[in-house]
Amino acid sequence: MNSLTKTMNPTNDLPAQLQQVGLKTISANLDDFLARAIKARWSPRMLLEQIAQEETQEHSRRSLERRLRVSGIKKFKPMADFEWDWPTKIEREVIERALTLDFIREARNFVLVGQNGLGKTMIAKNICHLAVLAGCSVLFRSAAAIVEDLRHEMFEGRRRKLRGYGRVDLLCIDEMAYLSFDDKAADILYEVINRRYECRSVIVTTNRAFKEWNQVFPNATCIATLLDRLLHHAEVTRLEGESYRMRESQQEATARRKKT
Numbered sequence: 001m002n003s004l005t006k007t008m009n010p011t012n013d014l015p016a017q018l019q020q021v022g023l024k025t026i027s028a029n030l031d032d033f034l035a036r037a038i039k040a041r042w043s044p045r046m047l048l049e050q051i052a053q054e055e056t057q058e059h060s061r062r063s064l065e066r067r068l069r070v071s072g073i074k075k076f077k078p079m080a081d082f083e084w085d086w087p088t089k090i091e092r093e094v095i096e097r098a099l100t101l102d103f104i105r106e107a108r109n110f111v112l113v114g115q116n117g118l119g120k121t122m123i124a125k126n127i128c129h130l131a132v133l134a135g136c137s138v139l140f141r142s143a144a145a146i147v148e149d150l151r152h153e154m155f156e157g158r159r160r161k162l163r164g165y166g167r168v169d170l171l172c173i174d175e176m177a178y179l180s181f182d183d184k185a186a187d188i189l190y191e192v193i194n195r196r197y198e199c200r201s202v203i204v205t206t207n208r209a210f211k212e213w214n215q216v217f218p219n220a221t222c223i224a225t226l227l228d229r230l231l232h233h234a235e236v237t238r239l240e241g242e243s244y245r246m247r248e249s250q251q252e253a254t255a256r257r258k259k260t
Contacts (some may be wrong), residue, residue, distance in 0.1 A: 025058040026051055064132070071138040075127035087118050089240035098127055098235065100216045101134055104170055109234035113209065117243025120205040124172050127203060136169035143176045146192060147185045166195030167180040171204040186220030190229075197229045204230065 018027035026033055033054075037047055079099065084092055096105075098110050099154060110127070112120040128138045141149075146165070150158050165171060170193070181189075196202055210227055217223050 006229060010058070015128060023051065023055055025054050026060060029218050067137060068129075068246065071128060071132055072140045073125050073128050073132070073138070074140075076129070077122050079126045082119055083244065086244055087114075087241035089219040089238065090118075091237045092122050094235060094237045095123055099124075099130060101127070101131055101136075104131060104136065104201045107199060107201055107233065109204070109230060111230070111234050111236045112203070112205045112239065113236065114207065114239030115241075115243065116207055117246055118239040118241055119244060120207075120239060121174055124174060124203050124205050128170060131170045131175050137167075138170045138172070138253045139165065139168045140172040140174065142174045143181075144179055146173065147181065147188050150188045150192075151184065162191055162195055165192045166200070168200070170201050170203065171196060172205075174205050176204045176206040177208040177213050178206070179216070181220075183217065183220040183222075186217040186222055186226070190226040193226055193229050198233065 011037050013069055015027040015030050018024075018030065033050075036052070040046075042050065084090065103110050112123060114120055125140065128140050151163060173189070173192070176189075193202065210231075213223050213227065214220075
């Protein structure tokens, strides 16, 4: 029996037919679904409504799982655990406004500046996670990872990947200017920022003042233009204080000494 005859044969297995037309949730739970329909005496319309509802819910669940996986957010502490009184300077209202995701709808950028250990990445990951839950496509990557991803690609491969960085609803570039980069790396990051300019939002975390970026990207001629594109439509907030991780490490060391 050829494939066409098999497809048209009315004696085909019903779950397989449902699977073929995309009703994967119903096909996987067909006996249970039919039992509920009979017991509840669903009308034809109610039956169709229930099929649509269950398939839509499952599609949304799979879409959320995929977007979380692709985002690269991984593990993070929720904002409920953030100690707002630890930094000596923090603009809480600015951060809480960013957590509403309004800046994404406005295609604006959000930049967190501050020394290591003050929670910049934690805040950025929470914003990214909320964006995923809201249905946005998100990429969370370190600046070094983006450079490494694009540096060795040939023209066509780089163009394809740049399209990917350009079209997601929210791109977070973590640890920008943490490491020294060459001018080629600066050009790559400029291309990424430029593709999103005035179209889609970027979150950037950095431990360097903008006037120091030329030290991080020596000999790069595009830094002024990169900053111009990044900051033109951006909310910039600065965190000041001592490293929370350092404090946590000291507390753990003190606790261990007390036990000995």
